[in-house]
Amino acid sequence: MSTAPAFGRRPTLGVVGATGAVGRVVLQVLPMRRQHWGAVRVAAGAEDVGSTVRVGDEHLTVEAVDAAFFDDLDIAIFDIPPGIAREWVELAASRGVVCIDNSTVFRTEEDVPLVVPEVNSHQVRDRPRGIIANPGATVMTMIDVLAVLHGGWELTELVVTTFQAASGLGRAGMSRLHDELDVVHGDRELGTRPGDVRRLVEHELGEESPFPAPLALNLIPFVGHHAGDGWTSEERKVRDETRKILDLPELPVATTCVRVPVVSSHSVTVHATFARRIKPSAARQALVEAPAVVVLDDPDQPDFPTPNDVVGADPRFAGRIRQLEGHPNTLDLFICGDNLRKGAALNMVQTAELVAADL
Ligand SMILES: NC(=O)C1=CN([C@@H]2O[C@H](COP(=O)(O)OP(=O)(O)OC[C@H]3O[C@@H](n4cnc5c(N)ncnc54)[C@H](OP(=O)(O)O)[C@@H]3O)[C@@H](O)[C@H]2O)C=CC1
Ligand SMILES: N[C@@H](CC(=O)OP(=O)(O)O)C(=O)O
Structure with missing residues (x-):
């Protein structure tokens, strides 16, 4: 999705790697903060595709990660291994999705902000590549x-x-x-x-x-x-x-x-x-x-x-x-x-909310 959501429409969120250690905590954190989002869609590796995960009372089917997955998203959270993060994050960003990535891949790149909302929230707007990195849990x-x-x-x-x-x-x-x-x-x-x-x-x-x-x-x-x-x-x-x-x-x-x-x-x-x-x-x-x-x-x-x-x-x-x-x-x-919580999932969700508020 390359345009901002229409006025009054809440943004669509994608969670890539939703079945992993961090991804599962993202899904636990989301129900209490569900008001920020329209649809939520989830994706993971081949072994979890077709299974069901819960976000509060919603049952979501895990989708495959492919170009089509990003078509209807406004913002995506990536909790996938570093070896595959660059490819999928850059593809999603090229399709107009604002990407928040939790891998090590982009954290030290100059044109990618590294955001902790309590410390440097203003940097979410400074994302020339449409990519925001999440710091490591340590x-x-x-x-x-x-x-x-x-x-x-x-x-x-x-x-x-x-x-x-x-x-x-x-x-x-x-x-x-x-x-x-x-x-x-x-x-x-x-x-x-x-x-x-x-x-x-x-x-x-x-x-x-x-x-x-x-x-x-x-x-x-x-x-x-x-x-x-x-x-x-x-x-x-x-x-x-x-x-x-x-x-x-x-x-x-x-x-x-x-x-x-x-x-x-x-x-x-x-x-x-x-x-x-x-x-x-x-x-x-x-x-x-x-x-x-x-x-x-x-x-x-x-x-x-x-x-x-x-x-x-x-x-x-x-x-x-x-x-x-x-x-x-x-x-x-x-x-x-x-x-897994503020060290990873919660920080990503809070960052996504800052982006969503500004789309
Ligand atoms: N654990 C932590 O404390 C922290 C982790 N991170 C980073 O977050 C990311 C995720 O970590 P973590 O949750 O611990 O990892 P896990 O190994 O627990 O989960 C990885 C997730 O990625 C999915 N995945 C794996 N391969 C593919 C693929 N080829 N295509 C699509 N999806 C795939 C897995 O799905 P499936 O099982 O179906 O393959 C799973 O949902 C990593 O980059 C990690 O470095 C960052 C900060 C803290
Ligand atoms: N590397 C940390 C977890 C973490 O923050 O992941 P990353 O490698 O993405 O920084 C650990 O092993 O405890």
């Missing part, structure tokens, strides 16, 4: 918080460690973690001898896995692939996407990305340095006032966020806010957020 976990702190104290340096859930690798990641947990269940000696978990998991499930090491009873300090100089692709993404969203192209960002045996919800520790002196109490108050952030921070209770406690929730949850003695321009904190 950056989404911390970006609202960083934007608030940057607004108050001017960020000059970041040191980040991530604790990423299995669902960051979609359905395949969640499924593998559950399979491994089934295998390690019940043996209380397991984990006490070097390599015993790896031997058992590989013996029972084979060596082929979406993860580069066993995840059950373990953690993996390597997410993505090697991107040069010892950094992983995920660590480069955290740096590049953070710089682009905050418009700080030179910001030093040192990240260590770690996969942990959590089903869903990413967490990060942040050690941030600012141009101005920052008091933890003032930072806490600024975060309490931020609409998309919830502060859970009382060391005496103790009260802090954990990934499992926040799964399924929309906000980012911040806690453990403190400062290194003698370093008044720094702040340390811990943040959790559902990587």
Whole structure:
């Protein structure tokens, strides 16, 4: 569809990859926000075509992704693997569909905005190619918080460690973690001898896995692939996407990305340095006032966020806010957020709504 919807007609939304880990959450988020849309259509890979998915009370038939699918759409959300995203997104955009893509493919391209509505909503209009990129879930976990702190104290340096859930690798990641947990269940000696978990998991499930090491009873300090100089692709993404969203192209960002045996919800520790002196109490108050952030921070209770406690929730949850003695321009904190929800699906739907309001 190459023209704006007729006056009074609500736009038609397409969800491509509707049966995946993120796509399913898009369909869960939509019923509460259904008033923005006319028809909703869904598409996925061959194995799901013809099946039915639900958006609230509506039952939608999954269509094939082909040129015809894009004919009647105004806006499309893409939650498909990066290897096929460029082809379909560019085809849809060439047919006048405004595309919001969740893959890594367009995020660092100069003429594609990378949008978080709470941080840089104005950029949805600056889409010369008709394409808007959605940030990775890891950056989404911390970006609202960083934007608030940057607004108050001017960020000059970041040191980040991530604790990423299995669902960051979609359905395949969640499924593998559950399979491994089934295998390690019940043996209380397991984990006490070097390599015993790896031997058992590989013996029972084979060596082929979406993860580069066993995840059950373990953690993996390597997410993505090697991107040069010892950094992983995920660590480069955290740096590049953070710089682009905050418009700080030179910001030093040192990240260590770690996969942990959590089903869903990413967490990060942040050690941030600012141009101005920052008091933890003032930072806490600024975060309490931020609409998309919830502060859970009382060391005496103790009260802090954990990934499992926040799964399924929309906000980012911040806690453990403190400062290194003698370093008044720094702040340390811990943040959790559902990587499939605001980390991916909800942010895309909110961005689509901004576009829809303006068509
Ligand atoms: N999981 C996360 O935390 C995040 C993921 N992302 C990105 O979002 C995208 C989707 O991720 P996720 O939901 O985790 O992935 P999943 O593997 O869980 O789902 C992939 C979806 O894409 C569909 N698909 C696969 N191949 C094709 C094809 N050839 N043609 C059409 N549809 C196809 C699948 O349908 P079928 O099963 O029928 O093949 C499925 O609906 C990826 O680009 C990922 O990098 C971004 C941020 C966070
Ligand atoms: N890569 C993240 C999930 C994510 O944000 O996807 P992307 O690769 O599209 O940035 C993870 O593995 O946890």
